[in-house]
Amino acid sequence: MIFVGSARTGLWPRALAAFAYALPVIVIALPLFSFLSYSFFRVDNGEIVRDLGLFNYRRFFTDAIFIPVLLQTCILCLAVAGLATLIGYPVAFQLANLKGRRRYFLLLLVLVPLLMSYIIKIYAIRSILGGNGFLNRFLLWAGFITQPSSLFVFNLNAVLLTLTILLIPFAILPIFLSLERIPKSLIEASNDLGATNLQTFRWIVLPLSLPGIVTASTFVFVLAIGDFLTPQMVGGQSGFTFGRIIYSQFGTAFNWPFGSALAAILTFVIVIVIGLGNRLERRWL
Amino acid sequence: MMRISPLATISLLTLTGVVFLLLYGPLVVPIASSFFDVAHGNVQWDQPSLSSYAQLAANDGIITAFKNTLLVGFSASFLALVCGTLLALHYCSGRSLAREAMQFGVYLPFLMPPIITGLSLLIFFRELGVPRSLITVIAGHTIFVQALCYRTVVLRLQSLGSSLVEASTDLGASAWQTMFHILLPNLTSTLIGAGVLSFALSFDETMITLLVTGTDSTLPIRLWAMMRLGFTPDINALVALILLLTFVLCILVIRQFPSEFDSQG
Amino acid sequence: MTMNINRRTALGLALAAPAILRSSRAFAAKELRIMAWQGYADDDWVKEFQEQTGSTAKVVFIGTDDEIWAKIKGSEGKDFDVFAVNTAQLQRYIDGKLTTPHDLAKLPNQKDVLPRFRDLSKVKGVIRDGKVHAIPFCFDSIGLIYDKDKVNPAPDSFEILWDPKYQGKILAYDNGEHNFSFTALTLGIEDPFHLTDEQLTKIKDKLIKLKQNILSFYTTPDEALQLYKNNDVALIWANYGQQQVKAMKDAGANIEYVNPKEGALAWLDTWAMTSGVQDFDLAEAWVNFLLQKKIGQQLSERTGFGNTVVETGSASANDKLVWLDFVEDPTKRSDLWNEIKAQP
Numbered sequence: 001m002i003f004v005g006s007a008r009t010g011l012w013p014r015a016l017a018a019f020a021y022a023l024p025v026i027v028i029a030l031p032l033f034s035f036l037s038y039s040f041f042r043v044d045n046g047e048i049v050r051d052l053g054l055f056n057y058r059r060f061f062t063d064a065i066f067i068p069v070l071l072q073t074c075i076l077c078l079a080v081a082g083l084a085t086l087i088g089y090p091v092a093f094q095l096a097n098l099k100g101r102r103r104y105f106l107l108l109l110v111l112v113p114l115l116m117s118y119i120i121k122i123y124a125i126r127s128i129l130g131g132n133g134f135l136n137r138f139l140l141w142a143g144f145i146t147q148p149s150s151l152f153v154f155n156l157n158a159v160l161l162t163l164t165i166l167l168i169p170f171a172i173l174p175i176f177l178s179l180e181r182i183p184k185s186l187i188e189a190s191n192d193l194g195a196t197n198l199q200t201f202r203w204i205v206l207p208l209s210l211p212g213i214v215t216a217s218t219f220v221f222v223l224a225i226g227d228f229l230t231p232q233m234v235g236g237q238s239g240f241t242f243g244r245i246i247y248s249q250f251g252t253a254f255n256w257p258f259g260s261a262l263a264a265i266l267t268f269v270i271v272i273v274i275g276l277g278n279r280l281e282r283r284w285l
Numbered sequence: 286m287m288r289i290s291p292l293a294t295i296s297l298l299t300l301t302g303v304v305f306l307l308l309y310g311p312l313v314v315p316i317a318s319s320f321f322d323v324a325h326g327n328v329q330w331d332q333p334s335l336s337s338y339a340q341l342a343a344n345d346g347i348i349t350a351f352k353n354t355l356l357v358g359f360s361a362s363f364l365a366l367v368c369g370t371l372l373a374l375h376y377c378s379g380r381s382l383a384r385e386a387m388q389f390g391v392y393l394p395f396l397m398p399p400i401i402t403g404l405s406l407l408i409f410f411r412e413l414g415v416p417r418s419l420i421t422v423i424a425g426h427t428i429f430v431q432a433l434c435y436r437t438v439v440l441r442l443q444s445l446g447s448s449l450v451e452a453s454t455d456l457g458a459s460a461w462q463t464m465f466h467i468l469l470p471n472l473t474s475t476l477i478g479a480g481v482l483s484f485a486l487s488f489d490e491t492m493i494t495l496l497v498t499g500t501d502s503t504l505p506i507r508l509w510a511m512m513r514l515g516f517t518p519d520i521n522a523l524v525a526l527i528l529l530l531t532f533v534l535c536i537l538v539i540r541q542f543p544s545e546f547d548s549q550g
Numbered sequence: 551m552t553m554n555i556n557r558r559t560a561l562g563l564a565l566a567a568p569a570i571l572r573s574s575r576a577f578a579a580k581e582l583r584i585m586a587w588q589g590y591a592d593d594d595w596v597k598e599f600q601e602q603t604g605s606t607a608k609v610v611f612i613g614t615d616d617e618i619w620a621k622i623k624g625s626e627g628k629d630f631d632v633f634a635v636n637t638a639q640l641q642r643y644i645d646g647k648l649t650t651p652h653d654l655a656k657l658p659n660q661k662d663v664l665p666r667f668r669d670l671s672k673v674k675g676v677i678r679d680g681k682v683h684a685i686p687f688c689f690d691s692i693g694l695i696y697d698k699d700k701v702n703p704a705p706d707s708f709e710i711l712w713d714p715k716y717q718g719k720i721l722a723y724d725n726g727e728h729n730f731s732f733t734a735l736t737l738g739i740e741d742p743f744h745l746t747d748e749q750l751t752k753i754k755d756k757l758i759k760l761k762q763n764i765l766s767f768y769t770t771p772d773e774a775l776q777l778y779k780n781n782d783v784a785l786i787w788a789n790y791g792q793q794q795v796k797a798m799k800d801a802g803a804n805i806e807y808v809n810p811k812e813g814a815l816a817w818l819d820t821w822a823m824t825s826g827v828q829d830f831d832l833a834e835a836w837v838n839f840l841l842q843k844k845i846g847q848q849l850s851e852r853t854g855f856g857n858t859v860v861e862t863g864s865a866s867a868n869d870k871l872v873w874l875d876f877v878e879d880p881t882k883r884s885d886l887w888n889e890i891k892a893q894p
Contacts, residue, residue, distance in 0.1 A: 012460055020371065020376075087300070095301075104539055117489060174437075250400055
């Protein structure tokens with residue numbers, strides 16, 4: 001796109017192309033694909049046997065636990081993405097509505113918690129939600145409950161809540177950026193033509209911010225599904241996600257072939273979900 | 286951006302307030318604890334003191350880890366922005382199957398579970414004889430966050446369209462001039478946004494770092510190790526200081542912009 | 551005048567520079583890369599070691615057996631010089647040729663360790679083909695922590711973990727191998743480390759019931775403490791034994807520790823050298839350094855673990871200890887454990 005006309009076949013475009021292909025191939029494709037090739041091997045008595053075959057993939061479909069856990073994990077992460085986007089949109093809208101540099105200041109304030117270590121935040125959230133934690137003590141004091149509730153912690157609700165809190169800033173920023181790009185003239189024109197605020201929002205702002213919404217949900221979905229620590233720490237007996245199954249293959253279980261097959265499957269699922277998201281965006285536009 | 290009714294404004298402000306509460310709430314206890322004495326993991330709320338800060342100043346390990354984290358964060362974000370932009374420029378300069386394949390390759394490390402990316406890089410570096418150190422950590426982080434930079438730049442380039450570039454070339458500018466005077470200024474806010482997010486992702490990145498780092502530590506690695514015996518009080522002080530530092534940075538950065546600044550004009 | 555002196559000084563420095571650089575490089579070449587559990591390589595020990603040997607020591611702390619395996623196997627032993635590992639896990643490293651045998655001649659302090667650790671052929675797992683692959687360092691049992699106010703009378707068996715009276719008040723360590731092993735002991739199975747498929751299935755069913763009785767899993771000692779402080783917890787099966795007891799008692803918890811009557815699993819941690827060790831003598835010097843009486847004393851005082859050089863009261867003579875052994879099939883146990891965790 002930057003090379004137009006006769007410049008398209010010059011030295012620079014070719015150098016750029018060479019770089020653009022060389023870099024991902026050497027640094028990304030080579031290590032990742034050579035590792036993913038492990039998925040066709042198997043493990044025998046603690047050693048990786050390089051016997052090509054699809055047993056790992058077959059096992060994923062035949063063993064009873066993998067598909068349900070994958071499904072449950074996807075639904076959980078879609079819920080996190082949906083919730084984070086739903087909450088993040090109004091906040092991004094409010095920020096975009098501010099005048100002058102106040103909006104960027106508040107935006108930065110939204111992003112600052114991202115630099116507060118994630119491990120510390122999970123610990124803090126877990127203790128707030130716990131039986132003796134702040135939330136329960138507040139509800140007891142306010143008289144909403146008569147004894148500490150275990151509703152908020154060590155179950156999937158806790159995972160949903162925690163992941164959403166951790167990932168909201170990742171939803172707010174892309175939506176904000178896309179809202180900000182909407183030319184003021186379009187909104188003014190819409191008002192001039194007599195549209196109410198709701199109509200302007202529904203027909204101008206919302207559609208134009210759709211790319212931001214899709215980016216936000218995608219980021220949050222991918223970050224949520226790759227997170228195995230949060231479900232482990234706040235999920236209690238029910239916090240078992242697909243990511244943890246993958247993770248466990250790389251410890252003393254030493255089943256790298258199976259682990260890499262599961263990772264390939266997970267990536268495939270993520271790509272499908274993202275693809276569906278893009279389709280939805282195009283249909284709405 | 287839009288003039289909205291007072292009711293809508295109040296609801297939005299309330300929601301924004303709640304979200305800020307959710308974002309900063311978990312940090313209140315660690316930060317407040319940093320101003321009190323901690324004995325055996327229990328905060329002594331009746332004994333205010335700055336001992337956590339003193340402990341932090343004496344803790345070379347944590348300070349080195351923090352400096353490493355900053356170094357890795359800035360380097361990886363910078364490299365990811367540069368490479369991501371170059372790759373995005375190539376992607377947007379035509380259509381071909383090879384380009385789609387390249388794009389898939391760029392996204393892959395972000396989509397895969399970090400333990401896979403980390404382990405495959407570890408094996409890769411080992412086979413090539415590259416010693417594990419902060420350099421390999423920077424490489425790992427760059428590969429990870431590059432997808433983010435790449436995607437945001439592609440989206441921005443696509444929304445810019447090619448008319449600006451064509452006009453510029455028609456008026457006689459060379460590719461370099463078009464690049465520096467037309468494209469880059471329009472990419473500024475995107476690059477800054479992507480850079481900030483990349484830095485944040487790298488700052489907290491634990492899994493890939495754990496695997497490819499050898500003996501160097503970053504802050505997430507120290508914290509991960511501390512999960513074993515508990516966070517020492519100086520961590521509370523560190524969290525408080527990081528928060529203060531970023532606040533100050535934000536204020537300084539914002540002051541650079543004129544008060545009526547609007548990136549859209 | 552000033553100019554001349556400066557130029558002369560500069561010239562002098564320039565001529566001396568290569569010599570300085572060479573000697574500093576030789577100095578820096580003495581580096582020891584240690585992978586250890588927290589508590590095995592305290593800052594003051596490392597500092598003293600560095601001063602004594604004129605080397606730099608870099609310590610990386612890990613939290614689980616999984617991490618040790620991933621990093622050592624992933625780098626084929628090249629990223630570290632010495633690492634701490636228990637005798638059961640040690641077998642896979644020896645099998646994978648990831649260790650270098652020790653030279654006892656370089657470990658004079660090993661001759662002064664407690665009698666039961668002196669003859670290494672009597673210590674299960676450290677010798678293979680006549681070579682010593684690891685030196686014992688510290689040990690502890692995996693017992694039961696109970697809250698004295700909430701659990702009366704004092705329990706004596708892990709069976710209490712299945713008691714519906716304590717539903718939702720129990721913490722379990724998240725590790726398939728150990729969960730299977732101690733459950734095997736409660737079922738009266740003699741060798742919990744070599745289970746048949748039939749036994750594994752029976753244990754799996756029992757473990758599903760355990761899972762439904764617990765509040766949450768934990769992976770680090772501090773995590774168990776935090777969970778205990780923030781929730782109503784009565785029982786914890788303590789993978790880190792005395793280390794957890796000490797941390798909890800220090801934090802004011804009214805708890806007690808008991809080794810179950812059916813037998814408590816016990817682990818023995820050792821120091822092994824990787825196959826990629828860069829400075830053999832320096833690595834041996836580190837192990838020898840840690841075998842000093844004063845280090846052993848401090849280790850026990852700080853963590854509560856038993857050490858190999860000074861007698862401490864970590865387990866009474868009446869307790870039945872079942873030392874960890876390499877299990878029949880780690881992959882299978884891990885898969886079964888995943889299946890247990892996946893049950894709703």
